Amino acid sequence: xxxxxxxxxxxxxxxxxxxxxxxxxxxxxxxxxxxxxxxxxxxxxxxxxxxxxxxxxxxxxxxxxxxxxxxxxxxxxxxxxxxxxxxxxxxxxxxxxxxxxxxxxxxxxxxxxxxxxxxxxxxxxxxxxxxxxxxxxxxxxxxxxxxxxx
Amino acid sequence: xxxxxxxxxxxxxxxxxxxxxxxxxxxxxxxxxxxxxxxxxxxxxxxxxxxxxxxxxxxxxxxxxxxxxxxxxxxxxxxxxxxxxxxxxxxxxxxxxxxxxxxxxxxxxxxxxxxxxxxxxxxxxxxxxxxxxxxxxxxxxxxxxxxxxx
Amino acid sequence: xxxxxxxxxxxxxxxxxxxxxxxxxxxxxxxxxxxxxxxxxxxxxxxxxxxxxxxxxxxxxxxxxxxxxxxxxxxxxxxxxxxxxxxxxxxxxxxxxxxxxxxxxxxxxxxxxxxxxxxxxxxxxxxxxxxxxxxxxxxxxxxxxxxxxx
Amino acid sequence: xxxxxxxxxxxxxxxxxxxxxxxxxxxxxxxxxxxxxxxxxxxxxxxxxxxxxxxxxxxxxxxxxxxxxxxxxxxxxxxxxxxxxxxxxxxxxxxxxxxxxxxxxxxxxxxxxxxxxxxxxxxxxxxxxxxxxxxxxxxxxxxxxxxxxx
Numbered sequence: 001x002x003x004x005x006x007x008x009x010x011x012x013x014x015x016x017x018x019x020x021x022x023x024x025x026x027x028x029x030x031x032x033x034x035x036x037x038x039x040x041x042x043x044x045x046x047x048x049x050x051x052x053x054x055x056x057x058x059x060x061x062x063x064x065x066x067x068x069x070x071x072x073x074x075x076x077x078x079x080x081x082x083x084x085x086x087x088x089x090x091x092x093x094x095x096x097x098x099x100x101x102x103x104x105x106x107x108x109x110x111x112x113x114x115x116x117x118x119x120x121x122x123x124x125x126x127x128x129x130x131x132x133x134x135x136x137x138x139x140x141x142x143x144x145x146x147x148x149x150x
Numbered sequence: 151x152x153x154x155x156x157x158x159x160x161x162x163x164x165x166x167x168x169x170x171x172x173x174x175x176x177x178x179x180x181x182x183x184x185x186x187x188x189x190x191x192x193x194x195x196x197x198x199x200x201x202x203x204x205x206x207x208x209x210x211x212x213x214x215x216x217x218x219x220x221x222x223x224x225x226x227x228x229x230x231x232x233x234x235x236x237x238x239x240x241x242x243x244x245x246x247x248x249x250x251x252x253x254x255x256x257x258x259x260x261x262x263x264x265x266x267x268x269x270x271x272x273x274x275x276x277x278x279x280x281x282x283x284x285x286x287x288x289x290x291x292x293x294x295x296x297x298x299x300x
Numbered sequence: 301x302x303x304x305x306x307x308x309x310x311x312x313x314x315x316x317x318x319x320x321x322x323x324x325x326x327x328x329x330x331x332x333x334x335x336x337x338x339x340x341x342x343x344x345x346x347x348x349x350x351x352x353x354x355x356x357x358x359x360x361x362x363x364x365x366x367x368x369x370x371x372x373x374x375x376x377x378x379x380x381x382x383x384x385x386x387x388x389x390x391x392x393x394x395x396x397x398x399x400x401x402x403x404x405x406x407x408x409x410x411x412x413x414x415x416x417x418x419x420x421x422x423x424x425x426x427x428x429x430x431x432x433x434x435x436x437x438x439x440x441x442x443x444x445x446x447x448x449x450x
Numbered sequence: 451x452x453x454x455x456x457x458x459x460x461x462x463x464x465x466x467x468x469x470x471x472x473x474x475x476x477x478x479x480x481x482x483x484x485x486x487x488x489x490x491x492x493x494x495x496x497x498x499x500x501x502x503x504x505x506x507x508x509x510x511x512x513x514x515x516x517x518x519x520x521x522x523x524x525x526x527x528x529x530x531x532x533x534x535x536x537x538x539x540x541x542x543x544x545x546x547x548x549x550x551x552x553x554x555x556x557x558x559x560x561x562x563x564x565x566x567x568x569x570x571x572x573x574x575x576x577x578x579x580x581x582x583x584x585x586x587x588x589x590x591x592x593x594x595x596x597x598x599x600x
Binding site: 001002003009010036037046054081082083084111112 | 451452453454455456457458459460484485486487488489496500502503504531532533534535560561562563
């Protein structure tokens with residue numbers, strides 16, 4: 001209830017990072033850059049207005065296929081639910097790990113906009129794609145890229 | 151103003167029909183079937199709830215790439231603006247062309263839900279895709295499929 | 301799964317019709333007109349481009365509040381899931397009731413675009429609104445308008 | 451192009467702050483809390499899953515009506531375009547103004563999720579609203595609340 005459904009049209013700003021959870025669920029995560037373009041009357045052309053960055057999360061079969069299909073910089077269409085997340089603790093933990101932080105205040109909040117995707121596709125506005133159906137019954141154990149933890 | 155932006159997740163119910171307008175603008179049109187699935191507590195599985203059909207319109211480079219990439223039945227993700235259209239006159243014209251209609255009342259309204267797409271992609275939830283970028287400067291004259299009029 | 305979430309910005313084209321189902325669930329239904337407006341360079345102003353009509357369904361507390369708050373013509377913002385419905389049987393039943401149909405072909409399909417709303421509000425772009433919170437524990441039996449069946 | 455249209459269903463987490471720009475354009479800004487609720491099978495009830503905060507911007511007539519209609523805590527429905535913004539410079543300026551910052555590192559990035567709204571309404575899921583149409587020709591000079599600068 002109250003889920004914020006949205007669709008992002010942008011480019012992969014990182015390669016998908018792929019791993020499996022302790023429970024054996026496949027996960028792929030990547031950053032997406034969404035650049036809004038506006039029509040400029042004077043130059044009679046489109047110009048970049050501003051860029052927003054999102055962290056996209058995918059799960060199970062979608063995660064495996066994203067890891068197998070998406071390369072850095074490719075244009076994508078991502079549909080899912082949005083969440084604005086404050087990652088206070090994670091940030092602190094990360095800083096501690098890096099030996100930082102004696103007396104430093106540092107960022108108290110680390111806000112990220114995250115999209116839990118239910119569908120992802122290459123944007124045909126910018127190119128062509130050859131699709132190959134994957135059986136959904138297939139086990140996810142033989143994931144296409146080496147599993148890494150976040 | 152007041153555009154109805156939406157994203158459809160479904161399957162191509164027809165092959166894309168591709169042609170160029172008199173002004174030389176590439177157009178590709180296809181039908182998309184969107185089947186909502188609901189979780190059934192008793193069977194502990196997903197079951198089809200109902201299917202909606204939409205007419206999807208694409209233009210220019212997107213139209214050429216859709217015609218070159220999309221096959222019947224493939225899973226797609228389509229983002230654009232929605233319109234509910236009453237095609238009274240077209241329908242009448244079509245009937246007249248087919249020699250129908252002496253004294254018959256026939257359908258007075260012919261309502262279709264149409265989506266003017268700005269982005270289309272193969273849904274990676276169901277398979278993998280290999281993307282190949284197309285130069286946007288490329289002329290659309292050498293369109294990938296034979297031009298047909300609607 | 302595969303639900304088509306969308307938001308309509310338009311005007312109530314009918315008064316809400318309110319009733320309770322046999323199971324005692326409150327329902328309110330109305331038609332919404334969505335008129336897209338485009339910027340006209342020559343006249344330097346907005347002009348109406350086209351109008352789409354939707355049937356909006358609301359349930360339970362939302363239905364009671366819509367029936368109590370929404371008048372014909374008021375500007376609204378409606379968020380929910382879309383469905384394109386073919387109402388073949390209902391249409392036939394309706395025709396039969398009206399004594400129509402001996403030998404007539406009549407419309408074989410009756411397509412409507414329907415939105416199952418989860419949130420509805422008066423659009424503050426066009427006016428002001430005074431909000432009064434309603435307890436959700438309140439029974440729906442004392443519904444604000446007379447119950448009518450569809 | 452590539453605008454991220456979305457709809458937020460939540461509650462006003464601040465009162466709207468209303469002012470006019472140097473160019474005389476009315477602006478109203480407020481924070482919106484969006485709390486996702488999930489169905490809990492064990493308790494057979496809805497529980498709060500997580501809350502996202504957004505900064506909502508409204509302009510012109512909508513800004514004046516939002517300032518005149520929205521109170522702290524009221525349930526709202528907001529439709530518009532999303533942007534994830536890094537407010538590095540503003541943050542630094544703000545710190546400088548407050549006399550902070552000699553030698554302190556402080557937050558380098560200040561990320562906020564912002565929605566540029568085109569329509570806002572009280573959510574009738576939670577109560578009733580009485581709407582009063584405002585003439586759009588009306589000048590915005592007599593704004594309903596005292597003008598304050600951001």
